[in-house]
Amino acid sequence: QSALTQPASVSGSPGQSITISCTGTSSDVGGYNYVSWYQQHPGKAPKLMIYEVSNRPSGVSNRFSGSKSGNTASLTISGLQAEDEADYYCSSYTSSSAYVFGTGTKVTVL
């Protein structure tokens, strides 16, 4: 199974909105609503930010939102803050009864 495709880096200024894309196929992202997003700060374990395409776990800021169109899922961070600077990974369940992560995106707050 191939990793989902994400841009290597995305940047924005404080207060701006940014969007990270996650492209797969009809066998993963496009075929299931089991897309999730994780935030990872250096040296730390990943943290779940979005599950089932657009749901936020308790305690996650409403500045984070998720969506999906066809084989591409997206994570939008609005009102960008310095603490949002981190690596972000998408993931999806697949038709092979497996689980695949994205290639990862480094978010830089300018």
Added chain:
Amino acid sequence: QLQLQESGPGLVKPSETLSLTCTVSGGSISSSSYYWGWIRQPPGKGLEWIGSIYYSGSTYYNPSLKSRVTISVDTSKNQFSLKLSSVTAADTAVYYCARQDGGEGAFDIWGQGTMVTVSS
């Protein structure tokens, strides 16, 4: 609150078997709603799902690792374990255990991770 903690050797020789255990505290591994998974991350690289297990022992694995991976569960100890055989330097990574919401769902609670280096 639920916590997960990985344990095991930090150094494994090439061709040997990597063995790690994840201890679940603050909750039961036998909860009917959850699977339990292993994910790894080579230094400077992205996340890779290794496999997941249900408390009944039902498993599913990453097809690219399936021939070398065994995940097992010990409900009496509230633990689940990973064995990866015939390791090479490419298996050097931080290994995380995590709780998975259903067999298809997200990994919502993670351990802190443990670094395993494959070297002679």
